[in-house]
Amino acid sequence: MNRINSYEELQKINQENSEKLKMRTPSHEEELAVENKRCQRIITVCGGTGCQSSDSTKIMDCLKQEIEKEGLSDEVTVSITGCFGFCEKGPIVKINPDNTFYVHVTPADAREIVTEHLLNGRAVRRLLYEEPAVKQAVRRQDEMCFYKKQNRIALRNCGFINPEDITEFIGAKGYLALGKVLTTMSPDDVIKVITDSGLRGRGGGGYPTGKKWYFAKIKEADQKYIICNADEGDPGAFMDRSILEGDPNSVLEAMAIAGYSIGASKGYIYIRAEYPLAVNRIMIALNQARELGLLGNNILGTDFHFDVELKYGAGAFVCGEETALIHSIEGKRGEPTNKPPFPAESGLWEKPTCVNNVETLANVPAIILNGADWYSSIGTAGSKGTKVFALAGKINNVGLVEVPMGTTLREIIYDIGGGIKNGRKFKAVQTGGPSGGCIPAENLDLPIDYESLTAIGSMMGSGGMIVMDEDNCMVDIAKFYLEFTVEESCGKCTPCRIGNKRLLEILTRITNGNGTEDDLKTLKELGQIIKDTSLCGLGQTAPNPVLSTMKYFWNEYVAHVKEHRCPAGVCKTLVQFEITDKCIGCTKCAKNCPVSCISGDVKKKHLIHQDRCIKCGACYSSCPVNAIIKV
């Protein structure tokens, strides 16, 4: 493709390509018009990490083969797209203009999709999503409960365009915001729009983005830097990965806009080495953008220069903290340093640096194009716009959801998430990753934003939401997070390095049944001290999972300490497996026992010899009649 030399040329390319994308947003009439007919169609197949590991690439190949076999190649296009967010139901295939959303597709389904849908124009009913509440198949994406309450701004192009084709991105208004900024706005104008929009950092802290840009702008220097923080380390959060895989250009565009605003000509994306697909997609986007002159020198014929380089993380959670991240880009150990000086004054190689998270950046082009008022009309008083949450754990609809700030947990977990798996009872939802806390059922109706989550002892964090049911032990969960922070603590400051280790020792004691009431007191005191005295965000928030579970699930701690009992039956040393009279003597448990500690004759009740039992639970899960219980 040729270099684009002006904003006008870009607008022309946008118009040409937006025509091509029209088929993907059909009107109701257009949808009806193609029923039972053969016509021009576009099939988009999810190419995110989740769907790809369930064979979505093979599905694409099979569809293409079948289409060729039936001679439909001129009529039907098959294209890859980014994550639809409904990962639970993947792999997902969407057909337009009839707006049909297929779930759990396998390569073997390609034949039927081609013969039934493409040749006869009829949807393959067995591949449609069935709404559990009404037990009815739903054909259209926007009619599913999972999507109804969503407002996709950061995820606007995920599941819509081909992330490996920059012309589709331009067709979806891509780089128009950059063009508008470069030709009609001053850096101060841009910063004002972002400030007025109320956009705040989506990586955890929630610092106002406009302010961050402003401080980096007013600092004078010969060189400044924009860094995109793609070191998505919170276990259970995967929105940044999805955006980079599904819409890498929007992040590049936003970085260029940020660069123009603060006066930087160089940007870095710091990305986890564990995200090979995202890395690949960014590389493709980078090359295409450079080829079109949307990155590099004299962008769109202006005198603005900006280019982006990738830097890989190497598996250190603390590198999500901005000062640590900067040191890691410099090739050093990723240890944080005291702020001030803030990176806006002295960051990468001691130059003014602005570090923004992936999701934050993905919002920027939309705000520039639609205006600050549009964005700030969504959300709550203190938190504007939308937030992407990664729903995971014991929930029916695992996936990525983007909702306006102020949506309640109940709406997210029950209306969108479809409630708890296997009809179990909701116990808690953990937000904010290892820095956040557990929220109990009594707070389900809380409208969530930055402030409300902090007020109840958790935090927004990057938006991971792990749902737990009655089978999860909250002391064990607190211990799990502490194990994580102890392992990831960089060791620079004492409260975090030693304090958290002590917390973990106490929690281990408690889950082993050796905890005392004094231990509970120490946990609280020490937790508070670590929060107050640690150097960086990692240490300052590390005790949150402990303190919040102690606050809301105090009874479970007491049960472990006073009664030496784990109410959820998770903590191994406190649990005993016993065989009840329901036993039919099938011998399955005895066969599965790895230490042969179960005895009994065929068709007679079996017995577990507790002295040799290692409490692995193999018998418990192998019993066909649920005769084995945890006591």
Add this chain to the structure above:
Amino acid sequence: MSFHLQREQQFKELEDFIDSVPEKTSSLITVLHKAQEIFGYLPEDVQKFVAVKLDQPIAEVNGVVTFYSYFTETPTGKHIINVCMGTACFVKGSAEILDEFERKLNIKVGETTPDGKYTLQVLRCVGACGLAPVVTVDDRVYGHFTKQMVGKTLEEYN
């Protein structure tokens, strides 16, 4: 190919890579990524080589190698098994899966089987939480993993 010759070629490949890096001062982590890709791990002589080539104290190189969990100083097996211990996988029972791998392979997490076939590791979230619990073997991702799948999966790579 003799071991010695292969080693020489590996060092040559690394040297060519380092020479091609435009900016030496900040490239240590990038170089270590490449070195680990070539050698499979980062033994002392490789670290020394990198230190000399980048004109940095060996202590600093080693400081970086030991800081980041992605870098390893011990050789790994032919196949690397990673059990995801991210929160989403953990609440769906990945700890039990790890136990089962440890038992079947008779090694602890972080170790390699004596025949050099498998290395067992844990990782923190591959971002495929929709498939939890997740196990990866080399580059392949296995979703909705169960304890019962451990044996079969190992056979696939036997």
